[in-house]
Amino acid sequence: MEPFVYTVNPSRVVFGSGTLKQLPRELQRLSLTSPLILCTPQQTSQANAVASLLRDASIAPAGLFEKATMHTPTNVTAEAQSQLASLAADSLISIGGGSTIGLGKALSIRTGLHHICIPTTYAGSEMTPILGETEDGRKTTRSDPKILPGTVIYDVDLTMTLPTGMSATSGVNAIAHAVEAAYAVNRNPITTLLAVEGIRALAESLPVIVKDTANREAREKALYGAWLCGACLGTVGMSLHHKLCHTLGGSFNLPHAQTHTIVLPHALAYNLPSLSEEVRLKLGRAFPGADGDAVKGLNELLEKLGVERSLKAYGLKEEDVERASEIAMEREYPNPRKLVKEEIREVIRRAWAGEPAR
Ligand code: NAD
Incomplete structure (x- = not known):
């Protein structure tokens, strides 16, 4: 086994x-009031339900923003911070x-306040x-x-x-976090397992949720999968796919999850030829019924989910494709395959047009 750092x-x-009920206890553990x-x-x-739960436990929330x-536009953070200053x-x-x-993180890093998250989507932040954070149409990221x-309460009931x-x-x-973690330069056996x-948990549960949105078992599995994928995102570096989505979201105000969904098969197809056989197989086998081919597995999954496949449906214009590829190439970042401007433009163009990934 190669040496690694985790x-x-x-x-x-x-x-x-039903874990939301544990929120008062979690605050008390930390002597937060x-x-x-x-x-x-x-x-x-x-949010109001959270406030009443706390009041019932004799904890008075300082307020609601x-x-x-x-x-995470910085002007919204500034407004929340000024409300915070008066409380x-x-x-x-x-x-x-x-x-x-994101807003909680922006406030927590500015104020040092403990941050308890109660996630209700699968984004993994x-x-x-x-x-x-976004300012003047530019999204910048820091770690x-x-x-x-500090504390995360996953309550499946809130995702219903x-x-x-x-x-x-x-x-x-x-x-997408897990796919890029599997080929991250600083990947390790633990994040690959995650x-x-x-x-697998998401590829199995999402098609069930799409057919039966109240299926509790599938909801549980999806949230569990989202936690693992979020842990991957928080541990190893991301590559081309996240760079493209970051550019498209921050500079063209495209919706985050939908953009990830459209771009992922294209970014994966671009990187696939440069992945080792081992990584390719691990990714391919994670998608049920994909015969070891991750792009095929992803395409079939998106088909079952019936999601939109083109960025133009979300308002990206054809002339934005060139600008998006310029921004995506502005700074170097690790990626398994060398980044070539014309080819990156073609990746974005295919995603814009909703053409199949290849
Ligand atoms: P979102 O938080 O914007 O939610 C989308 C919409 O769904 C909102 O209107 C929200 O109120 C609603 N919603 C959420 N959960 C719901 C529920 N259970 N029931 C009903 N409505 C619900 O979308 P998102 O995709 O979760 O987050 C996108 C943002 O998160 C982007 O800004 C992205 O950059 C950021 N993000 C950051 C990281 C990180 O590590 N920093 C990771 C992932 C995403």
Whole structure:
């Protein structure tokens, strides 16, 4: 076996059904008494339920900030921070997907407050020390161990309301973390185990959820898979696929999970010829029934999920393809296959047009 380095991210994870009820106990464990609750405008009812749960346990929330926005714009963070300054909050609770958790991270790194995450999508941000923020149409990312949320409560019950389409794309977003972890330059046997198990759990459960959105067993498996894939994202470096989605999301304001879903087969097909036989097989076998061919497995999965396959459907214009490829090539980053501008432009063009990956 090759020597390797594996960094364990120190966070406490509570997983299961009905686990939200453990929130008061988790705050008490940390001697926290006054959290600011964060959510998007679409999830105020879940945030209000958190507030009542705390009040029932004699914990008075410091307040509620309900304007979390995708891609963590810095003006929204500034507004939340100014609300925070007028409150005696000693902690942050983010209930929602990656957008809300991103806001929690942005506030936590600025204030040092403990951050408890209650994820309701499969995006995986809760498992990472990474924060992406958008200012003046540019999304920049930084990584700092202090960004990693201290406590994560996964409650399957909260994912039951995630709409079917969003469940599918958010699940593929999670798969994308595991796919890139499997060929990361700094991969190791532990993240590869997590990646393969995470892909398998999601590839098995997402088609069931799409047919039967209230299937509890499938929901449980999907959240479990999302946790594992998020752990991959938080541990090893990502490559071409994440760079492209970061560019398309941050600079062209495309929706995060849907963009990941459309780009992943193209980015994987680009990198596949440069992967070792071992990595190719491990990835291929993670997709049930794919005969060891990961691109085939992914294409079949997306077919079953009935997701949109073109970026133009989300408003990307043909003339943006050139600019997106320029931004994606601006800075070097590790990738299994050499990045060639014309070929990267073709990857984006195919994703824009919704052509099959090859
Ligand atoms: P999101 O958080 O924007 O959620 C999408 C929509 O679904 C929102 O309106 C949200 O309120 C709603 N929603 C979420 N859960 C729901 C539920 N259970 N029931 C009903 N509605 C629900 O989407 P996302 O894809 O989870 O997150 C995207 C953002 O997260 C992007 O900004 C992305 O960059 C970031 N992200 C960051 C990391 C990281 O490690 N830093 C990782 C993944 C994603």
